[in-house]
């Protein structure tokens with residue numbers, strides 16, 4: 001494995017490792033230089049990169065390039081490294097007689113070098129019997145050989161990964177997954193990476209495969225492309241399965257192996273293999289990632305279990321109605337008929353669904369349910385009591401906070417309730433919930449996998465109340481759980497329609513309801529006390545926005561209360577550009593101001609930022625908005641790393657530079673991200689260039705984020721188009737799983753909207769699959785839906 005000679009290198013002894021990130025093996029340390037082909041003339045240099053084991057006082061050779069870090073000055077960024085093997089007689093003797101090899105003294109060490117020469121280490125690595133002549137006994141010899149190879153395997157693997165073209169971060173991730181077996185695994189099947197290692201897509205694996213001589217219609221290549229394409233298509237659409245025909249069409253084009261005879265047959269064989277391996281499930285021409293299919297089944301089963309184990313309530317309807325009267329008196333409210341029905345049903349059924357637009361009283365009902373539940377079941381409302389058995393949760397921190405404030409009881413994110421970490425480990429988590437009443441708010445945001453984990457955790461005898469607005473955007477992750485549950489008609493459901501929010505001047509809520517009804521008329525664009533429309537094209541959006549924001553600050557609006565919401569990241573009117581534009585208006589760079597940069601983004605004190613992942617340990621979650629309150633430069637702190645201090649609604653979080661990828665500017669955020677949050681003033685630019693994204697539920701979700709003022713900006717037709725376009729239904733089979741599990745006879749096709757859906761796709765695939773004698777229920781033989789209960793693949 002000769003190293004390319006044109007690369008810059010340093011050979012030297014590691015002196016001090018002053019930073020290590022166990023997550024990705026990133027390290028920073030200084031070395032005492034022995035040799036280099038650079039013009040660096042000091043005796044030491046700082047080296048950075050991802051490394052396996054690095055030991056102080058050991059000698060290594062690092063290859064990479066010099067970088068000029070704005071804060072730390074010149075450093076060497078290593079993209080490969082190799083422990084220098086001791087190669088002189090003297091060094092080898094001292095190596096073998098070191099404390100690493102107990103039982104070998106100087107004499108034996110000399111003997112090894114005499115016998116095996118200066119390549120002693122390589123020889124031992126190649127031939128585990130090379131030390132037999134020492135007659136140390138089998139066990140001792142084995143221990144020495146293992147020690148030598150363990151010392152060198154990590155470096156070798158990482159070095160080889162680097163030769164394969166993986167950068168340091170990916171190499172580290174791959175090594176973490178496969179360990180010392182990495183090279184074996186990769187040569188066996190490079191496409192397994194697509195399934196096993198986040199960040200490796202088909203293209204990447206394909207490059208590696210090519211180097212290993214795996215090309216064309218190799219079954220491993222076909223498998224990799226199928227896995228990648230299913231995941232890509234699911235992410236694109238939010239569906240829980242993909243159409244087999246479409247999948248095969250797209251995979252054929254990715255493989256670019258048109259000359260292959262019988263490519264379709266080979267693709268179907270690949271599909272069959274993935275089904276047999278338990279990664280996919282094929283049913284009626286639909287192809288599922290098995291975990292999603294299992295999730296749908298498991299949800300249906302858990303709901304059935306909750307329903308079946310529910311015992312009669314310990315109170316009469318009469319007592320319930322009497323209690324409601326008390327609550328009406330206490331809360332000074334008179335529930336309308338639907339609200340009353342909602343409260344009654346929720347208290348007397350195992351599972352209850354409540355949906356309604358803004359201001360229809362969802363929060364009001366949650367309060368009533370909690371209060372009546374406690375009274376009628378003689379349950380405590382004291383969270384510190386051992387008997388307290390009410391769990392309130394929502395998918396976002398903000399929504400949970402709102403729930404907590406309105407009920408006066410503890411409410412938390414679903415992740416926190418379940419003890420999830422927001423990482424890949426969640427997929428294997430099987431928590432249990434020992435509450436008696438579970439209420440979830442903002443249910444429309446809960447995706448299939450999260451809902452599976454949640455509902456699987458519920459114990460027999462628990463009452464479950466799911467509250468949300470079914471007309472909002474569905475979850476970011478696959479599925480449309482809340483709509484599917486409602487549409488299954490398997491559970492008592494109340495749809496709240498009456499708007500109760502009494503605000504003389506408010507027309508926003510009415511507008512939201514009109515949008516939801518599909519009403520397209522002039523009133524949308526009329527200027528009212530609490531909303532207005534400013535027509536302009538995408539080029540003018542940044543300028544118009546700057547003016548609005550300047551005006552809003554003149555009128556006393558704090559930028560924290562003003563939220564710009566947009567559908568897309570790209571383009572003049574896209575999120576990325578608008579963030580920079582607004583930042584320069586409200587928080588411009590001035591001489592002597594502190595500023596730090598990462599990628600194309602600059603951060604300054606007072607900048608509004610959004611958190612992009614879930615970090616339960618820091619109590620900050622995806623979508624939470626905060627403000628930068630401090631910038632600590634590396635030279636100013638003892639850790640020698642740049643830090644940002646961010647205030648997320650009273651929770652101060654310090655983020656090291658390496659974590660800045662988890663935030664972005666938040667003057668403008670996506671409408672998806674804003675789900676579950678409300679803002680005093682919303683500015684909503686929509687332009688025709690975004691037509692691919694414009695749907696009624698997107699506009700509806702955006703408009704309903706605004707509490708006091710709404711300013712719509714952009715192309716009139718973009719708004720009109722949004723209201724008209726309802727083509728947002730996701731393809732899922734949760735409803736069907738519920739029908740099967742609950743033994744509900746499915747409605748005839750004409751009653752559903754099937755004619756609008758591209759059914760033809762599945763039929764075609766079904767034919768292909770049948771012709772190729774793959775059973776449509778392949779992988780499902782001898783499996784009943786009950787097998788999906790709790791058990792995870």
Ligand SMILES: Nc1ncnc2c1ncn2[C@@H]1O[C@H](COP(=O)(O)OP(=O)(O)OP(=O)(O)O)[C@@H](O)[C@H]1O
Pocket residue numbers: 333334335336339356357358359360361362363364365500501502
């Ligand atoms: N039956 C009622 N009579 C009078 N006022 C009501 C009634 N129901 C709800 N309200 C009031 O209407 C307003 C909106 O109710 P609530 O906040 O419960 O609605 P919501 O559906 O949770 O709205 P959002 O989703 O926008 O928060 C509140 O001020 C509430 O007190």
